[in-house]
Amino acid sequence: MxxxxxxxxxxxxxxxxxxxxxxxxxxxxxxxxxxxxxxxxxxxxxxxxxxxxxxxxxxxxxxxxxxxxxxxxxxxxxxxxxxxxxxxxxxxxxxxxxxxxxxxxxxxxxxxxxxxxxxxxxxxxxxxxxLAAEIAIHGVCVNVSGIGILLRGKSGVGKSETAHTLIHRGHRLVADDIVVLRKISSETIVGTHNGKTKEFLALRSVGLVNVSRLYGRRAFQDETRIVLDIELTKWEDHRLNNELELEQKFTEYMDVRIPHIEIQLQPGRDVAGLIEAAANNWYLRQQGYSAVEDFMKRLEHE
The missing domain is CATH 3.40.1390.20 (HprK N-terminal domain-like)
Structure with missing residues (x-):
């Protein structure tokens, strides 16, 4: 305790x-x-x-x-x-x-x-x-347009590089490599760094960089509420999802359910852009808007 x-x-x-x-x-x-x-x-x-x-x-x-x-x-x-x-x-x-x-x-x-x-x-x-219960996991935590996202995936899949692209687009790094998750309430998980890795981002072929020194203080945020869990995986043709609306999946951290999305990686695919879209889409859902429902209404109208 x-x-x-x-x-x-x-x-x-x-x-x-x-x-x-x-x-x-x-x-x-x-x-x-x-x-x-x-x-x-x-x-x-x-x-x-x-x-x-x-x-x-x-x-x-x-x-x-x-x-x-x-x-x-x-x-x-x-x-x-x-x-x-x-x-x-x-x-x-x-x-x-x-x-x-x-x-x-x-x-x-x-x-x-x-x-x-x-x-x-x-x-x-x-x-x-x-006093919050906490765990440490391997991953990257970013804040995209005010929305906290946990990026997970196998070592070398490109989590830190994706985070760097997001930072370059004006979003913020919270933690790289080791993400500390704290359970603030029965419905709230906050992500932060462990102190040692604060502001640092490890980029393969480049090395360790300090994002605050590289891109200014706005490139870093001390903590964020986690609302999306995104897993980066290798591309598999037979697993490509083309549905209008995917079934909602969740990942649990300390008994708190976080919406889960899997994004497959392939050369030339704009992964950072997909993460931005996922973040903005989550926000719209919180406001009560569904793109699928809107689309179906248009078809019915026609």
């Missing part, structure tokens, strides 16, 4: 440590933050105590309205579950009582100047990616 530490959060976000300086290596294993408003009023069913606890104006103002005895009771009932950390937003003051309990229980208390809604959104996005 993947984890991040409270120190990782400090490295990523602008926050100060108000308490628990010696506990910054505490582990966080759950994505999504939690605002313990209901818990402060005594309702603990389904308390997400393993999540980062965010205290906005509503929570802090409520605690300020309580008597010292009642406030100590409410806070004590929450900290006894030992969440990984508390984060107070908007640089709110008057937190002496929170500091006391967090120091006693060894729970980091952090403070950020960000408004609650913005901080929660940023933190949830960060945790979803940092």
């Amino acid at each position: 993947k984890t991040v530490t409270v120190q990782d959060l400090l490295n990523r976000f602008s926050m100060e440590v108000l308490a628990g300086h010696g506990q910054l290596q505490r582990m966080i294993s759950k994505p999504k933050t939690h605002r313990p408003g209901l818990e402060f009023v005594g309702y603990f069913d389904f308390f997400s105590h393993a999540h980062v606890q965010v205290l906005g104006r509503k929570e802090i103002n409520y605690l300020h309205t309580l008597s010292e005895e009642e406030r100590n009771l409410r806070i004590g009932n929450v900290v006894k579950y030992h969440p990984p950390c508390f984060v107070v937003t908007r640089n709110q003051e008057g937190l002496k009582y929170l500091k006391k309990y967090c120091e006693e229980e060894g729970i980091p208390l952090l403070r950020t100047p960000e408004p609650t809604y913005k901080f929660v959104d940023l933190m949830d996005t960060y945790l979803a990616k940092a």
